[in-house]
Amino acid sequence: MISSELVDQACSEVNGYAEDRMMAEFDAFFKEQPSICDFVTEVTSESSLKLQELSLFLSYMIFKTVKAGQPGAIPVVTPENIESAYHESEDWIDRINQGEEDLQIPDPEPFLTQYVISELNQPLEDGTLLDDEEKGEVFFVLKTVISSLTRSPLGQVI
Numbered sequence: 001m002i003s004s005e006l007v008d009q010a011c012s013e014v015n016g017y018a019e020d021r022m023m024a025e026f027d028a029f030f031k032e033q034p035s036i037c038d039f040v041t042e043v044t045s046e047s048s049l050k051l052q053e054l055s056l057f058l059s060y061m062i063f064k065t066v067k068a069g070q071p072g073a074i075p076v077v078t079p080e081n082i083e084s085a086y087h088e089s090e091d092w093i094d095r096i097n098q099g100e101e102d103l104q105i106p107d108p109e110p111f112l113t114q115y116v117i118s119e120l121n122q123p124l125e126d127g128t129l130l131d132d133e134e135k136g137e138v139f140f141v142l143k144t145v146i147s148s149l150t151r152s153p154l155g156q157v158i
Helices: 004-015 019-032 034-043 049-068 079-097 110-120 132-149
Strands: none
Touching (some): 004 049, 004 110, 019 034, 019 049, 034 049, 034 132, 049 110, 049 132, 079 132
């Protein structure tokens, strides 16, 4: 499980990046996890540019945090891993929407999920806030990214 300290560490590190370093980091992310980037881009293709950019940036932050918390390289996430994680996220959100009190499976990455929720409630760079529908859309994408990056190729939680 990713700790809150790792999340804070990744945030502090990225906040200190100059624009050219941030671009190099994104390039590395796209090369290391092309399926994640393709998924985020595809799922948000009909969304506003601000939601697309936010989704990609927070996906990068999740990747950076998971990478810092793992010895060795993160396995490359496949489209099949993402599809499985996508369906898990759908089921998890459906259970919440139906008001199930016992979700059976606790969130395996509560600090990453908490980070995402916190970021979705912050004003964007232009000072605007996301509405509930936008928050839900981005949350769903990022819940899928979290599940994809924190599972081994065989589907077990890392």
